[in-house]
Amino acid sequence: MVVQSPEQLTQAIKEEAHRLGFELVGISSVSDPPHEQSFADWLQEGYGGEMAYMTRTEQARRHPSTWLPWARSVVSVAMNYYTPFPRETHQAGAPKGWISRYAWGEDYHTVFESRLDALLGWIRNTVGEEVQGKAYVDAGPVLEKGFAGLAGIGWIGKNTLLISPKHGSYFFLGELFLSLELPADQPIRNRCGSCDLCLKACPTDAFVGPYRLDARRCISYLTIELKGSIPAQIRPLIGSHIFGCDICQEVCPYNVNIEASKEPAFQPREGLHAPExxxxxxxxxxxxxxxxxxxxxxxxxxxxxxxxxxxxxxxxxxxxxxxxxxxxxxxxxxxxxxxxxxxxxxxxxxxxxxxxxxxxxxxxxxxxxxxxxxxxxxxxxxx
Structure with a gap:
């Protein structure tokens, strides 16, 4: 394939990403993420809890050009993981728990990494010359939501999750840093408006305000990130959650009537939806x-x-x-x-x-x- 211009290459990259199963694709430049100072303040205030890896990589997350000096563009991709199995509202029979929807299927890291590697290989073959690239999937020092927001995939909502107007927030994110100069997409405006359903729905009052999460009170943090004892005063508020939460997504109007994921890897494994x-x-x-x-x-x-x-x-x-x-x-x-x-x-x-x-x-x-x-x-x- 012969690409005549950066614009044509950008369009071709997006088409290939869609073919690989990514529902949302956007491109941004490699600049400091727009909320990098807010991230620094969040860490300083202790809201990151025991996630020491965040502190260790603070400067890299805030200033990506310092450790990826060759990178010029970021391809941000998203893949829907929503499956329409309801939360059980009452306990009948054997006691059951709740696992966050994102963990019902296969590990998304494996799915994303192989497909981002395939996308990078396709880009190199298409361009016909050496292209430096590095893929990240929720494991590197990257403020993913910041880059995805710059790329027009969605906006960061009051619950601190990235929200797409058409696809809601039930999606995984990944990034492919490239040495190519590509035309950047435009961010989309914040559409949360006066809605604060997510803030009010949190059973542990983890939100200290709009766009501000105290991870130390977040059920997802407490059941996944925290390695030691769960504070006794918070335990009664966790309910039947055993891995993650989803409540602030379930009440979001943008997650009403969204399409279910067609990705086989994200379909619920036996016993992981409302497990005994x-x-x-x-x-x-x-x-x-x-x-x-x-x-x-x-x-x-x-x-x-x-x-x-x-x-x-x-x-x-x-x-x-x-x-x-x-x-x-x-x-x-x-x-x-x-x-x-x-x-x-x-x-x-x-x-x-x-x-x-x-x-x-x-x-x-x-x-x-x-x-x-x-x-x-x-x-x-x-x-």
């Missing part, structure tokens, strides 16, 4: 790795997922979960034992109390002992 919780407590490390092979849930590891499941069961107050939670009081992971104790304390039954009494007598970890003691007295651990 009690069977998850029985998974050992090997079973966990096997069950969640190729799934985003592997990121939280067994200890994190079982921590979250214990909290969900404590909030649901299911008496049938007591034997499984009691067995967790002997789990090798202190984090799991502590949260199982909290969950048992929430049930308040004689059986739960007996299990806690027995566990307290043998427990050696000081933090877990505090959790068990507080569960027995009905208080909350001070952490």
């Amino acid at each position: 919780l009690i069977p998850l407590l029985a998974l050992n490390d090997e079973q966990f790795r096997s069950w969640f092979k190729g799934s985003p849930l592997k990121r939280s590891k067994r200890r994190g997922v079982l921590r979250n499941v214990a909290v969900a069961l404590g909030n649901l107050g299911s008496a049938e979960s007591i034997p499984a939670l009691a067995r967790l009081l002997s789990d090798p992971e202190p984090l799991v034992r502590g949260h199982a104790a909290w969950a048992l304390g929430r049930t308040g039954t004689t059986e739960a109390r007996a299990a806690l009494d027995e566990a307290l007598a043998r427990e050696t970890d000081p933090d877990v002992k505090v959790e068990i003691a507080q569960a027995l007295t009905g208080g909350a651990p001070s952490h």
Whole structure:
């Protein structure tokens, strides 16, 4: 293929990206993202919680030309992952939990990386000369939403997510940095208006204001990014969420009547939409790795997922979960034992109390002992 101009090449790149399965494609220059100072302020105020990788890469995220001096353009791409399976509004039968929609299918990193590599190969073949390129998918020091906004894919909404007027916010983002000078697309205006449904719907009050999220209170952060103990005062607000949330997306008017994803990799794997919780407590490390092979849930590891499941069961107050939670009081992971104790304390039954009494007598970890003691007295651990 012979491309006559940068404009023709840009159009051809977009067509190829669409052919590869990316619903949204936009191009921007490699400049400092428009909200880089807001990002710095967000980190300074501590709203990033324990996401130390954000602080380590702050300057690179704010000033991409300092570490990609050869890059001239960024191709931002988005792929829809929405599937029309509803959130269960009541618990009938076995207690079930909620996993964020983005994690129902295969790991999006794998899907995106292979297709962005294919797009880069196509560009090199088309241009007929050496083109430097580097793809990133939620793993490099890139302010993805900033570049996608510059490229006209959407605007950053009050819930801090990128929103497309036609496709809502249920999509993954990826970037391909190129050494080519390409015509940039125009950003689109913010269309949130006076709507604040997302801010009001958050059960943990994680939004300190429009466009301002305190990750330390966000259910997605607490169930995925946080590696240690979930603060006891927030646990009751998490409900039955065991990996991610989605509430601020579910109430967004732009996510009404959006098309479902046609991508096979993002269709729900068996057991990941509203999973039964009690069977998850029985998974050992090997079973966990096997069950969640190729799934985003592997990121939280067994200890994190079982921590979250214990909290969900404590909030649901299911008496049938007591034997499984009691067995967790002997789990090798202190984090799991502590949260199982909290969950048992929430049930308040004689059986739960007996299990806690027995566990307290043998427990050696000081933090877990505090959790068990507080569960027995009905208080909350001070952490």
